[in-house]
Amino acid sequence: MSMLLRIGYVLNYALGLDIAGRTVAKFPDDEFLVAYPGSGGPWLRGLIGNLMDPEHLVTSANILQRVPDLYHQSRHGFRRMARPRVIFSHECYDADCHGPVVYLVRDPRDVAVSIYQQRRGGATHADSQTIEHFVSTDFTRTDQYQGGWAEDFSGVIKQNHGFVYLSRLREEFLGTPACWGENVMSWLGARGEDPERLLTVRYEDLFAHPEDVLERISEFLGLRSSVEKIRAAVQVSRECATAEWPQRPGKWETDLPASAVDEIESAWGQLMLFFGYLPVGPGHDCEAQKCVENNFPGR
């Protein structure tokens, strides 16, 4: 069977239809948008796509040509794109991304709610699974990667059913988003001291002040967008969003049971503190507060 799968892959490869995945050939002038699953990635893709070309709106029909992701576009499709390309991914740190990377980070408690809802919507898993069960068995698990739950929930499998695609998944590799904490840490660890190549943006700031945050991103990516253009991009994205306008931050407060909240905070509380997701109490270090103020001025 595995040989048949490999033959299938070879045929697909010859036709240029195989899914690109993390190992797609990258150019030095590529720019990247990276977000963990459930962190508002499609929203950011739409905003940036509309900012780059406000005359032609990003829709679900053209998003793969405008701001492609690694898990749906083929290698051939990537080769055909005009440069410089803006590429979206859920990946952990990738040293081959030589160009600037915008990293969108979101409160992991909201991420858990978002992924859980997407999974139920996609009906890729049994409806009987509770959110507590999801958080303890999947979300905070660390030994899963692309091909596991992270891929299932995002619907990649659904859209890429097929003999040839499975040959890559089973024996090969599309990518590794890992768990929320490791994804965040890998990027911040590798590029945190390199502000020219990594801009970390909080979902919550993008939600509260989209124009201001988009201006920072535009400057970082060298798009030189005017204030009017930025305002227009936000406006059209709001009106013609490919998906729904993103959820208000803090949905976890109503949708996430206390036990699941505890589990997430005990796994990544120290990270969450430095992103401003946990209150800085008297028992916490002074640098946490300074860190949030200095690194996320849009709050």
Added chain:
Amino acid sequence: MFLGYVLGRYKPAERAIPMRADDIFLVSFFKSGNTWTRFLLGNLLNPGRPVTFESIERTSPDIYQFQYRDYGRLASPRIIKSHECFDPRYRRVIYIVRDPRDVAVSLYHFLRKIGTIDDTFPLATYASEWFLRGKGSGRTWREHVGSWLLNPRNFPEVAGLEPASRCTGDGLKLDELGACGHGRQFLLLRYEDLLSNPGASLARMSKFLNLDVSAEQISYAVEQSSASRMRGLEQKDRDQWFMTKHTRKDINFVREARAEQWRTALPRESVAKIESQWGRTMQLLGYGLAEHSVEDAVRSECPLPKTTGHIGFS
């Protein structure tokens, strides 16, 4: 090529290798003692069959060279050599780090050996225009180290978030470095500590791998993996081993194997540039700075984490 793929006779792209949960990865940036560590472990695990450059790819395969089909045939736990940045699938990791000033010198000579640069290319230009930008290596030392050393406890020191050093408390201890959270087994080794006491470092690796070995076995493995012996083996196998096969023969792969070469080999301005860009991370690892640079300004406002000069493992 296509037939090779179907038959499994191809080299998977870096990350595309099929993994097992008990795989052990020897990870480092380039020229940081990875090959030596492969020799040490290989000689410890196979005492009757001393490792050579001809056999090393079978005892601890290089992920960039091994063929897909052959990976499946190795017995568990496999020991795999890798230069990859953080990969969450690596569940058991021995990470070797080396002073970047020495890495710059060593990598410069390696790039001369493989013909990427010629003898007229100045070391100072290499250090400032190539090494610091990751040219010739595809990633920088800082990216590699930073991606592997971060965990929730040492955030934001390694991430470099401002203020990057703690204003309160005793600062970061060196054994707090390493992507050891999330159930990963992680052992951090400094090349310099391997050099100063290879037996102790090998004993730590043995303990990490749950190996029941005697002091004699460790001494034997260290002896069989000495720099002079490795140089001799390189001369013998240099036309067989892929790394040396099509390279200049007047430059050895196994060079001086000593610490602090940079003090005499690296121009002062190159040292200053490396320290000004990566000084904070170097200090976290116990590599003292020679040139006073931007670190002074940071130190005056917020004391940098204390370092002991040696990794503080008990």
